[in-house]
Amino acid sequence: MKNKILYAIISLFFIPSIILAFRGYDEKNTAEKIWLEVDWPAKKSNYYIEIDSEGRFMAKEEKNKKIFIREGQIKKMYAKDFFRETKNSEIVTRQNPDESKTLFYNGETLKISTYINGELRRAEAPMKNFSDSFKFAFSEMKKEIFKTPSQNKYSAFLTAIPLTGKLLGDFESKGSRVEDLKIIEIKKLKSQTKIFEAVNFPYRLIPLKNDEEISEISDFIHKESLPGMKSLFYIATTRGNFQCSVIEPR
Known part of the structure; x- marks a missing residue:
């Protein structure tokens, strides 16, 4: 009995979190992309x-406190296998709005995002919880x-995270209110292609090739009077509210 109770308590920490009902602006171009992050604190790997x-x-x-960027194309069969296993994964597709995190877990954790039937799925779970076929396809x-050899050709990355949960709490704790955020309409949002791409693909890293692209984001923030600065700013859209950041590789 004690073992069952302990197992139930531990299981609470391993429930994947999924964003429900978020639909991108451009469904035609969101269907066949997967973006993910793997974090392994015990091995200081990310x-x-x-x-x-x-x-x-x-x-x-x-x-080792350095950033390595790789870019290119692998054989289609490896991508095809991984896409199949991702779309068939119960962890990714399960309709479970619980946002429990992997507390006290120091192993390999996967955070994976993709669009399925036009809706964004975002799951976070220990790698060991995924099926053997998924882990094999991922490993290959x-x-x-x-x-692929690394080549650090980008100046920075832009990312947008939905302003919900803890992020929303932090935002409001500073005396800010979501109601005060000015909604940027789609036409104006499309004029800043990098921000548009970031909010269309939450959690994805959007490459910024040079200082000019970084400056264009700063100019947009100033022009639209968005709260914050390039390192951390907030934007409201017709698809939701986001916390955005320009991350510069060290």
Whole structure:
């Protein structure tokens, strides 16, 4: 009996979190992309991978306090296998709005995002919880990607995270109110292509090639009077509210 209770308590920490009912602006171009982050605190390992159904990828790895960027294309069969296993994964597709995190867990954790039937799925769970076929497809894809030599050709990355849960609490604790955020309409949002892409693909890392692209984001923030600065700013759209950041590789 004690073992069952302990198992139930531990299980609460391993429930994947999923964003429900978020639909991107451009459903035609959201269908065949997967982006993910793997964090392994015990081994001080962290890396990000995004890949499309044709095998085109971008990977960002943090190792020994250095950043390594890899970009290219692997054989389509590796991407195809991984897409199949992701779309068939109960962890990814399960309709469970619980946002419990992997508390006290120091192993390998996967945070994975993709659009399924036009809706964004975002799951976070220990890698060991995924099926053997998923882990095999992931491992084969990763091995092919990490064969590519690194080339740090980007100045920074832009990311947008839905302003919900703890982020919303932090935002409001500063005396800010969501109601005060000015909604940026789709036409104006599309004029800043990088921000548009970021809010269309929450949690994804959008590459910024040079200082000019970074400056254009700063100019948009100033022009639209968005709260914050390029390192951390907030934006309201017709698809929801987001916390955005420009992350510069160290």
